Amino acid sequence: MSTPVDKILPADAAVxxxxxxxxxxxxxxxxxxxxxIAVQYSCxxxxxxxxxxxxxxxxxxxxxxxxxxAFIDAAHYYQFVTMHGMIMVIYLLTALxxxxxxxxxIPLMVGARDMAFPYLNMLSVWVFLVAVIVLMAxxxxxxxxxxxxxxxxxxxxxxxxxxxxxxxxxxxxxxxxIFIVATTMGGLNYVTTVLQLRCEGMTLMRMPLSVWGIFVAxxxxxxxxxxxxxxxxxxLLDKTLGSSFFMPAMISMGQATxxxxxxxxxxxHLFWFFGHPExxxxxxxxxxxxxxxxxxxxxxxxxxxRMMVWAILAIGVLSVVVWAHHMFVSGMNLYFGFFFATTTxxxxxxxxxxxYNWLLTLWRGDIHLSVPMLFALAFICTFINGxxxxxxxxxxxxxxxxxxxxxxxxxxxxxxxxxxxxxVFGGIYHxxxxxxxxxxxxxxxxxxxWITFIGTYAIYFPMHYLGILGMPxxxxxxxxxxxxxxxxQSLNTFIxxxxxxxxxxxxxxxxxxxxxxxxxxxxxxNPWRAASLEWQTGHTPPVHLNWGAKLPVVxxxxxxxxxxxxxxxxxxxxxxxxxxxxxxxxxxxxxxxxR
Amino acid sequence: xxxxxxxxxxxxxxxxFHLVSPWWTTPLASDWGAMDDMLHLTLLITGGFFxxxxxxxxxxxxxxxxxxxxxAAYRPDNRRLERGLIVGTAVGIAALLAPGxxxxxxxxxxxxxxIVMEVLGQQWKWSYRFAGADEKFGFVDPRFVTASNPFGxxxxxxxxxxxxxxxxxxxxxxxxxAVKVLLRSNDVLHDFYxxxxxxxxxxxxxxxxxxxxxxxxxxxxxxxxxxxCGVGHYNMRGFVVVEPPAAFHDWLAARQTFAVxxxxxxxxxxxxxxxxxxxxxxxxxxxxCVACHSIDGNAGVGPSWKGLFGKxxxxxxxxxxxxxxxxLRRDIKEPQARVVQGFAPVMPKSELSxxxxxxxxxxxxxxxxxxxxxxxQR
Numbered sequence: 007m008s009t010p011v012d013k014i015l016p017a018d019a020a021v022x023x024x025x026x027x028x029x030x031x032x033x034x035x036x037x038x039x040x041x042x043i044a045v046q047y048s049c050x051x052x053x054x055x056x057x058x059x060x061x062x063x064x065x066x067x068x069x070x071x072x073x074x075x076a077f078i079d080a081a082h083y084y085q086f087v088t089m090h091g092m093i094m095v096i097y098l099l100t101a102l103x104x105x106x107x108x109x110x111x112i113p114l115m116v117g118a119r120d121m122a123f124p125y126l127n128m129l130s131v132w133v134f135l136v137a138v139i140v141l142m143a144x145x146x147x148x149x150x151x152x153x154x155x156x157x158x159x160x161x162x163x164x165x166x167x168x169x170x171x172x173x174x175x176x177x178x179x180x181x182x183x184i185f186i187v188a189t190t191m192g193g194l195n196y197v198t199t200v201l202q203l204r205c206e207g208m209t210l211m212r213m214p215l216s217v218w219g220i221f222v223a224x225x226x227x228x229x230x231x232x233x234x235x236x237x238x239x240x241x242l243l244d245k246t247l248g249s250s251f252f253m254p255a256m257i258s259m260g261q262a263t264x265x266x267x268x269x270x271x272x273x274x275h276l277f278w279f280f281g282h283p284e285x286x287x288x289x290x291x292x293x294x295x296x297x298x299x300x301x302x303x304x305x306x307x308x309x310x311x312r313m314m315v316w317a318i319l320a321i322g323v324l325s326v327v328v329w330a331h332h333m334f335v336s337g338m339n340l341y342f343g344f345f346f347a348t349t350t351x352x353x354x355x356x357x358x359x360x361x362y363n364w365l366l367t368l369w370r371g372d373i374h375l376s377v378p379m380l381f382a383l384a385f386i387c388t389f390i391n392g393x394x395x396x397x398x399x400x401x402x403x404x405x406x407x408x409x410x411x412x413x414x415x416x417x418x419x420x421x422x423x424x425x426x427x428x429x430v431f432g433g434i435y436h437x438x439x440x441x442x443x444x445x446x447x448x449x450x451x452x453x454x455x456w457i458t459f460i461g462t463y464a465i466y467f468p469m470h471y472l473g474i475l476g477m478p479x480x481x482x483x484x485x486x487x488x489x490x491x492x493x494x495q496s497l498n499t500f501i502x503x504x505x506x507x508x509x510x511x512x513x514x515x516x517x518x519x520x521x522x523x524x525x526x527x528x529x530x531x532n533p534w535r536a537a538s539l540e541w542q543t544g545h546t547p548p549v550h551l552n553w554g555a556k557l558p559v560v561x562x563x564x565x566x567x568x569x570x571x572x573x574x575x576x577x578x579x580x581x582x583x584x585x586x587x588x589x590x591x592x593x594x595x596x597x598x599x600x601r
Numbered sequence: 602x603x604x605x606x607x608x609x610x611x612x613x614x615x616x617x618f619h620l621v622s623p624w625w626t627t628p629l630a631s632d633w634g635a636m637d638d639m640l641h642l643t644l645l646i647t648g649g650f651f652x653x654x655x656x657x658x659x660x661x662x663x664x665x666x667x668x669x670x671x672x673a674a675y676r677p678d679n680r681r682l683e684r685g686l687i688v689g690t691a692v693g694i695a696a697l698l699a700p701g702x703x704x705x706x707x708x709x710x711x712x713x714x715x716i717v718m719e720v721l722g723q724q725w726k727w728s729y730r731f732a733g734a735d736e737k738f739g740f741v742d743p744r745f746v747t748a749s750n751p752f753g754x755x756x757x758x759x760x761x762x763x764x765x766x767x768x769x770x771x772x773x774x775x776x777x778x779a780v781k782v783l784l785r786s787n788d789v790l791h792d793f794y795x796x797x798x799x800x801x802x803x804x805x806x807x808x809x810x811x812x813x814x815x816x817x818x819x820x821x822x823x824x825x826x827x828x829x830c831g832v833g834h835y836n837m838r839g840f841v842v843v844e845p846p847a848a849f850h851d852w853l854a855a856r857q858t859f860a861v862x863x864x865x866x867x868x869x870x871x872x873x874x875x876x877x878x879x880x881x882x883x884x885x886x887x888x889x890c891v892a893c894h895s896i897d898g899n900a901g902v903g904p905s906w907k908g909l910f911g912k913x914x915x916x917x918x919x920x921x922x923x924x925x926x927x928x929l930r931r932d933i934k935e936p937q938a939r940v941v942q943g944f945a946p947v948m949p950k951s952e953l954s955x956x957x958x959x960x961x962x963x964x965x966x967x968x969x970x971x972x973x974x975x976x977x978q979r
Binding site for chain 2: 081267343363
């Protein structure tokens with residue numbers, strides 16, 4: 007076991023930390039190498055995500071072909087909806103961005119040998135695995151997994167009348183608590199590593215935006231997950247010991263209960279105090295990663311780097327004061343609506359800046375339409391769409407009729423499901439050569455891209471209109487409702503067919519990951535000719551402890567692309583100072599402005 | 602340049618979809634036209650942004666795609682442009698927020714003169730209450746809830762005696778009169794949502810929430826639950842009938858008051874004291890049967906249990922038969938074996954012990970065996 011002191015002291019020597027791999031077991035299983043842990047995190051998250059994907063297609067089968075599949079009864083439908091939501095948000099996207107991308111990229115991008123606390127890092131991934139196992143166990147528990155919706159609103163989530171109220175909800179809450187333990191162990195690591203283990207010359211304002219995004223997201227996670235943790239513990243006590251934190255005096259299925267005096271709204275406040283930052287825990291790493299993808303593949307320095315950093319920080323700060331926009335019609339004090347609508351719409355400004363700056367990065371660039379770039383471009387399109395529909399739901403008086411309808415489903419899928427997952431794909435296509443030493447297959451990649459991009463857009467764009475019509479979400483069936491025309495069912499069938507195609511299309515991605523691992527074209531040490539540090543180790547994949555005898559020394563920002571006069575169209579961050587390509591300084595800018 | 606073409610198609614397709622979409626807001630039936638106006642304003646502004654930003658992306662891709670021996674420009678910053686974009690965006694956002702908050706200010710301040718209607722959300726049905734002649738609601742508490750007093754009215758509170766109770770799923774409201782809706786639940790969260798009224802609110806047990814609107818169209822409007830409330834959530838239907846005030850007052854006068862209802866309940870009725878029936882009723886709720894099978898004669902996803910026992914049913918295959926004990930048991934165990942005409946074959950098989958089956962059948966028997974079926978209000 008190593009201590010953090012080990013990591014901070016040996017700036018110039020590749021000392022043995024006591025976790026140098028010695029056997030298969032220490033190299034690939036009980037590994038303390040952040041690169042191996044990142045792959046472990048990613049594999050677990052992607053596997054869990056595939057379960058979530060299957061669940062989404064099962065629920066789409068019921069919506070597209072109501073009653074055709076006898077095994078999907080109402081109880082199963084609600085269980086699929088709930089598990090799909092929780093798996094995708096927490097166990098796929100959060101785990102993949104922080105545990106996967108964060109683990110792999112942070113030490114390499116800031117020029118560290120490993121995370122600050124490698125042993126804790128190893129614990130983090132195995133505790134995460136325990137959380138996933140407990141979650142999956144709920145499928146086999148008596149009564150099945152919880153069907154109370156991923157928001158787990160009490161009272162219904164723990165009372166009869168909701169599927170899985172017996173064991174499913176207990177396992178769900180326990181799994182979440184374990185997950186939060188894992189995330190906290192990882193999160194402390196990421197924050198400490200960014201703050202303490204940057205190599206010489208790597209100032210905060212020289213870090214790639216990927217690191218910035220993951221860094222701020224991790225801080226948010228450390229602040230927001232405790233709210234989920236306490237609400238989870240309280241709900242668990244309400245369920246198992248009969249306490250009444252969230253439970254008012256109530257009747258359940260005609261039977262009086264012993265609960266009294268609790269507040270269901272308190273849970274909603276706690277949940278969304280976690281839940282809204284959670285959106286940005288997923289979105290900020292995606293913002294960061296996509297900035298890097300765009301800059302590298304357009305061969306152009308990111309436009310307005312400082313503004314991009316400030317926008318990430320502003321979004322991070324604002325994200326903790328907007329939570330109750332999920333609760334405009336929850337029955338909370340109505341006057342809160344003024345405050346939360348205002349903060350919510352203010353957050354649109356830094357978010358819009360990011361979109362403009364991505365577009366302005368592309369402008370006058372040298373745009374290579376590689377697969378990572380295609381995913382990044384698709385992200386811009388879906389994120390513009392999903393971001394703009396946020397202005398509907400954030401503006402309280404527009405939200406009132408739309409709340410709880412398919413408009414909400416369409417909005418949040420577009421903005422925090424499709425958009426981040428497109429970045430995940432782009433990021434994996436981009437960094438797969440770094441991880442494995444081989445490129446992913448281009449043709450399969452393009453096919454996968456087109457199916458995913460066009461497919462998901464075709465799924466979610468029309469869904470907004472069902473929401474405007476007033477179709478409520480979380481409905482097992484819509485038959486007999488006269489205000490819903492028969493054509494809405496045809497649209498639902500269409501959406502289901504596309505969802506099935508997109509679902510099956512993801513097998514291409516999995517196949518590509520496996521096939522290319524063995525047969526992919528070999529990548530040299532910097533196949534995309536990127537300037538950031540992770541590509542400058544001289545090895546793909548980087549060796550244990552990342553750098554040779556000496557840690558790199560950084561002389562410029564990560565975006566020195568197409569610098570006039572430079573022999574190549576990029577200058578590595580650790581190239582000698584005389585290579586030029588400094589980040590734009592305040593003074594230089596002022597001069598330019600005066601001209 | 603497939604991606605540029607795809608983006609153009611997405612923009613054109615999205616705009617076209619919007620123009621030809623048969624799916625749009627339900628016809629407005631309340632005075633919340635301002636919410637629709639806000640929707641249109643937001644759509645206009647955001648739609649403009651959507652088209653402009655995407656087309657800018659397309660143009661960029663066409664102009665600056667990779668060509669051999671071409672290098673990107675080096676332009677890492679442009680303060681003036683960035684500041685301009687920030688100001689422009691902020692103005693656009695303010696233009697959306699300000700009118701939105703003005704509309705919301707109206708939403709949070711109901712007029713002084715309103716009709717007050719209480720809605721009781723229950724897994725999985727709606728009931729309604731009016732204050733009666735004294736214009737004061739009687740005290741309610743979950744501890745008073747019984748099968749014959751679903752509202753949980755305090756029998757000793759004199760203010761409650763004249764409260765008008767509407768136990769069915771359907772309520773009437775007068776045209777053109779502002780209505781303040783008080784929302785209450787004795788079990789879980791619900792949401793009283795009538796799409797054509799636009800205004801709505803969640804229902805939270807342990808507290809009373811409210812919203813207001815003025816019906817501006819006569820008609821019969823569907824009530825939905827829009828907050829997940831368990832396995833029968835999707836089937837928690839109700840109706841609001843908006844009619845001229847005179848018709849409304851006639852309708853209201855014909856409703857039972859709490860005092861009358863309590864008297865009727867005391868004189869017997871369906872509320873059997875048989876423990877087997879009571880167990881069956883609890884089972885029907887616990888297993889979610891009542892989500893599809895009403896006990897008031899209204900057809901749901903499945904046939905109502907009211908008066909079912911002894912009735913002659915017609916089946917989808919053209920046959921017909923009288924419902925008896927054995928048939929009922931078979932229907933519960935093998936729900937797909939014969940399906941009543943007009944209903945979808947969607948009933949799942951349930952894991953029921955013989956004792957549970959006995960209780961359920963006894964309950965259905967009790968619902969069908971006593972008295973004439975209640976008149977269904979249409």
